[in-house]
Amino acid sequence: MTKTKITFLGGLDRIGKNMFVAESHDSAVIVDCGMAFPDDEMYGVSTVIPSFEYIRKIKPKVKAVFLTHGHEDHIGALGYLYREFNFPLYATSLTLALADSKFSGTQKKNLQTHAAVPAQVYEFGDIKIEPFAVCHSIPESLGLIIETPDARIVHTGDFKLDPKPLDGRLTDLRRLRSLGNVDLLLCDSTNADQEGWTVSENDVAKTFDKLFQKISGRIVIASFSSNILRMQHVLNVAQKYGRRVAILGRSMENNFKIARDSGYITCPENTVAAIEQMHSLPENKVVVLTTGSQGERMSALTQMAGRRYDKMRLKKEDTVIISASPIPGNEKDINETINNLYRIGVRVLYDQVKEIHASGHACAEEIKELIKAVKPRFFAPVHGEYKHLYSNILNGQKVGLRRNNSFLLQNGDQLEIGKNFCKITGHVYAEPVLLDGNYGADPRETVFHERHQLSRGGVALVTCALSKGSLVCEPLITGSGFLYRKEKEQFLPLMQERVGEILREAKGDQRAKEQKLTKELEKFTYEKLRRRTTVFVNIIDL
Structure with missing residues (x-):
């Protein structure tokens, strides 16, 4: 039996880097490819993007990338995706124009773009996608009706139910009400914890x-x-x-x-x-x-x-x-x-003035109206932090969705959907990629811990010239973010003296002595300064 699978690569832990893959027996379509801002602790990181590791595994199945709209958290990582791949790209004309700046000149030469319009059905192997109009804070925003041989999925995209949008583009509830037999609803959760309706x-x-x-x-x-x-x-x-x-x-x-x-x-x-x-x-x-x-x-x-x-x-x-x-x-x-x-x-x-800004995302009452229009069998909140996703589960329950049929997901989860069933069946690697200059780093890289450590206590550089195991001159101690000006005169001689004491007791080869000095000097600076300074030692054997 053919099974439909949704793999979530972003957008479920924080605002940003929205991306998922809709997959059937022989086809797959990527929906959105966004970026996020780095956290304060991500020292040196300019941008956060989704991991493409799963895309590499299923590359032969991927037929297209389909974009819901032109915001950075949905299109901001496209240029990085297309460094490795060259999938056909589907989006509205405005979204394609906004996405154009994400691609290099070489990428643009080989890029296959297709202008998508609401109510037209696009076929990608055994996956069919019909975009529908939604009201959002940027024109030409789309939701998607995704059909496979054994499932019908509605993805809201970013939406709200503004009754009088300036551009006249309403969220197409009429089309959603006409569907019937919707197996799964993926629903925008950004303002799910806000009661009432979004400001028009x-x-x-x-x-x-x-x-x-x-x-x-x-x-x-x-x-x-x-x-x-x-x-x-x-x-x-x-x-x-x-x-x-x-x-x-x-x-x-x-x-x-x-x-x-x-x-x-x-x-x-x-x-x-x-x-x-x-x-x-x-x-x-x-x-x-x-x-x-x-x-x-x-x-x-x-x-x-x-x-x-x-x-x-x-x-x-x-x-x-x-x-x-x-x-x-x-x-x-x-x-x-x-x-x-x-x-x-x-x-x-600013935000203390009423109606100075209108969010592009639905609040709780709007979400409930959309759920009632779609009448899904299963429900999966997307696009938000954990508190937003959780609040959206509660919104669903208030309009009759069963808690057992709702999924509180995390990035990497795989939902499998078939006739009358939906369940989490797997988990793939979906840790974010942290862009540091030209390098895409794993957040588990030790360099981020090291940068965090350096930010707390600075760094001390100790250079020792030895001849036959003994110092030939005073150790040279420099550093950055390590000592205040008034401390230098008093502390540096003490540290130089401690270096001599450690070397007189140290045994073993040069590397062993450097390791001993590093350990003991970090302990010494903490005892004297109450700072966790990182110490680097270099011994020059003359």
Whole structure:
């Protein structure tokens, strides 16, 4: 009997790096391939992506990659996937345009892309996929109906049930209600722990209008660069009140151009101006739309807050609007940016102001409505941290789904679906890959533990010149992050003296002496300084 299998490679432990594989007897389709931000403890890591180890194992079966939408947590790792593979790529026209920057010139030459549209069925061997429209914070977002010979699966993608979306694109509940016999629902869980309904983008547009009407000085708005509908809000209200808009941040500028070329952003040519032109305008005619809503270190907003941005200096008469919710893990950086803005004296509006931002993800009541529309036999929350997945299990129970038919999954789990059954049947390697420069590292690599250790107590470098086993001069002790200036004069002679004592007692060859020195000096620095300093010893035998 043919069996359908879903293998989850990302998106179940944290927000980001969403990726799973739908697999049947002779075919497989990869759904999404996203990135995530590194944790604070991932020293030196720039980006986190899914592991492709399982993809390597099933490569002959993979017929395509299908993307649900153009956010980084769904497309951000594509360039790394396509360094190894060259699968046909299916997505809407806008998502393909946003994904284009992920590929190198060589990759683009060989890339087979296909523009997908809702309600059309795409066949990949014995797997059929029908995209359906969903409302999200970026245009052309999709959910997927995945059919195999023995199972029907609905994947919501990222969605919400906004009754009046600015682009008119509703989540297609009518199509979902018409399906019947859905074996498994994979459901967005990002806001599953939030009661009620998500704020409508129309409400955000009204809030912006009220703010622009009242604010007399310059307005700086920070938002996600991928929130194309929010860009259009800003342009619309700026035009209404006779303001011009400068767009800052490479990703914001790129996405603005792509969206305008695709017809999703419209505005008169003179609405947008370079930041340099803003200095000649009255302050009540200036709007700056920028990246930095997550406190990104190199973003224009963060540099403005730190008074390091030469093209624009903030002052007390300015208003900064942060129109985004914090991605988990970014709260510290965001708070630092907000604190620095307050130090300048500007007026700051962020998530304490109602309806200044609308999430693109459904809250609990919307999720319940979608579950009632689909009526699945089995339920698997996806796209979220553990608390979100758990909360979504509870949402399902509140509308009649049995707990035994719901799955609280982790990355690497494999769900097998057949007629009237669904169960976890295996687990594959799905640890994230940590990108450190050009190297993709396993999180278990000792280098990360070593970097963590160095960050706590610094490093001491001890060089000893020996002749016939005895020191010929004082040991040379240098280091980094090891001693405060006032400690050096007192502590270094003590440490040099201790080196001599250890060497007089040490036996064995050069390596044995180096190991003995390392162990004893780390113990010595802890006893004297109460710091766990990492010590490296080099003996030069003359």
